[in-house]
Every structure is written in structure tokens, then in C-alpha cells.
Amino acid sequence: MATEKAKIYVFDENDKQTQELEVMFNPTEYSNSINAKWNGETSNIEFINTNYSDLKITLFFDSYEEQGDVREDRKKRGDSTGRTVVGTKRILELAIPTVYGKNRKQPPVCMFSWGKFNFKGVVKSVTQKFTMFLSTGIPVRASVTVVLKKVLSLKDALELNGVGACRxxxxxxxxxxxxxxxxxxxxxxxxxxxxxxxxxxxxxxxxxxxxxxxxxxxxxxxx
Missing domain, CATH: 3.10.350.10 (LysM domain)
Structure with a gap:
């Protein structure tokens, strides 16, 4: 059975997918949580709303075999599919706002997807750590820690109607x-x-x- 790769999907302001970024190596772990807020203590408790924690994942990149810059996109040596291997620069760019209209700056909405787990949000931070270099100083191995802040589109909010206002x-x-x-x-x-x-x-x-x-x-x- 082929290993399913984790992916990051990028959406525009109309919730239309614009990019599909396949990670080089699947993460070894990720974590997130949901926290409920209530009024009351032991009786007649009333639900107020739900807060979603940030999602934190660490992705690993290695271009030593190709002797290429791990920051840049590249073709993997020996891969006949022609697929592009994403570099760390592409992940870093997810934290840079795009401009819609004259004055509005909006961070790209992303969705981390692996197996049946999906988390949609904006990139709160990206931290790169380079751990191996060629003699020229070009990095060929890195880890990139991405923190996503949960966001809900209008469609998502309507689907969850009744959860936030709840029982x-x-x-x-x-x-x-x-x-x-x-x-x-x-x-x-x-x-x-x-x-x-x-x-x-x-x-x-x-x-x-x-x-x-x-x-x-x-x-x-x-x-």
C-alpha cells in the first residue's frame, strides 16, 4: 500500500483552491485541541462557544541527494513522474499576506490535510532550522515548524451553526x-x-x- 502524503492546500479569497503542496516527509506528530466555554458551575450549565487551539506541525526537508538548495522547489532525482518537490521557501511564503483590492491585506487560507484529519487556518508563524550544508554554504537539510491559527469560512460557519451558539x-x-x-x-x-x-x-x-x-x-x- 502506497504511503499517503500529508499536503497543504492554499485557497483564495473566494475559497477556491489555488495550490496543492505535498510535503516531502510526513510529520511524526501534530497536536491541537478544542476548548469549550460555559456559564455556570454544577447545575444549569449553559454553553457559550468553542475555541480552537492552534495547530503546530514540524515538516522535514532534505535535498542532499540532489545536491540542491533545500529552500527551492526541484525535481527529485530518479522520479519519472515529473512531480516537483516543494522547498522550504514555498512554506515560508504562506505567512506573507496577499493583496485583494486596494487596501485589504489578507493572509492566504491554508488547510493541512493528512489521512482523515483536516485543519483549515492561516499561518501564524514559520520557523526554519537548517541542519546540513554543502561546502558552498547552501543548505540541504532543514526542519520547518508551522503554526496554523484556525479560521472558518462563511460556509464552514454555517455548517457549524448550532455548535457555537449551542445547547x-x-x-x-x-x-x-x-x-x-x-x-x-x-x-x-x-x-x-x-x-x-x-x-x-x-x-x-x-x-x-x-x-x-x-x-x-x-x-x-x-x-
Whole structure:
């Protein structure tokens, strides 16, 4: 099975793809997280919004075999496909704003994609580290650390509508039943099944058990 290469896609102001940059070597790790903000402490918790952390990845480049400058794009020796190997300069340029119109400067929107993981954002920083050189001083090996800040296009924001504005949450306390919770939160005890479904409660008649005390339940939006 062929190894799937990580790629960086670049988009213009109309969310149209303009570049596809295939990395030379897949990263060994990457990390990002999602942080939720809430109002309240132990009961009647209300969701405010979600903050996305930056994505940090380190990419490796090596042009020693071709004896070429690792900063520049080049053809890989012995590769009959004619593909261009991306140099570090191309990654560095992702941090440089492009100009749309007369006064607006906008950083290019990029998406790091590898396997089923996709992260769309703007390049916050690029750090190059050159670790091997030819006798002429030309670098032939480097690592490039890229930090992406999450951005959402209008289309992305519409798809996530309801996540940022989202539902209420409630902590389970002694004496709670699903119909009681539905009556208090949804103003209709007959809608207990909506709460059961969204929280994956498999045995509603036996809810709550001692293990459910303090559990946070998501309260669905009911139009």
C-alpha cells in the first residue's frame, strides 16, 4: 500500500483552491485541541462557544541527494513522474499576506490535510532550522515548524451553526428523572425521550443510577 502524503492546500479569497503542496516527509506528530466555554458551575450549565487551539506541525526537508538548495522547489532525482518537490521557501511564503483590492491585506487560507484529519487556518508563524550544508554554504537539510491559527469560512460557519451558539447542559442531581428534567428544561415532560436520545441513555426507566449523579446532560434545542 502506497504511503499517503500529508499536503497543504492554499485557497483564495473566494475559497477556491489555488495550490496543492505535498510535503516531502510526513510529520511524526501534530497536536491541537478544542476548548469549550460555559456559564455556570454544577447545575444549569449553559454553553457559550468553542475555541480552537492552534495547530503546530514540524515538516522535514532534505535535498542532499540532489545536491540542491533545500529552500527551492526541484525535481527529485530518479522520479519519472515529473512531480516537483516543494522547498522550504514555498512554506515560508504562506505567512506573507496577499493583496485583494486596494487596501485589504489578507493572509492566504491554508488547510493541512493528512489521512482523515483536516485543519483549515492561516499561518501564524514559520520557523526554519537548517541542519546540513554543502561546502558552498547552501543548505540541504532543514526542519520547518508551522503554526496554523484556525479560521472558518462563511460556509464552514454555517455548517457549524448550532455548535457555537449551542445547547444548554445540566448536571444530574438526586431526585431527577428524565420526565422531570424535560418538564423543567423543555417545558414538556413528554419530551424526555429527546434528552435520552441525545445523551445515549439506553435504559431511561432506570435513570438515574448512582453512577449518573453529577453527570452533565446536554439539553437539546427544541424549536
Amino acid at each position: 444548554k447542559a445540566r448536571a444530574v442531581k438526586d431526585g431527577d428523572r428524565l420526565d422531570i428534567i424535560a418538564a423543567e428544561e423543555l417545558k414538556d415532560p413528554a419530551k424526555w425521550y429527546l434528552i435520552a436520545n441525545i445523551n445515549n441513555i439506553d435504559n431511561p426507566l432506570n435513570f438515574p443510577t448512582s453512577a449518573d449523579m453529577g453527570r452533565i446532560l446536554i439539553i437539546p434545542d427544541v424549536g
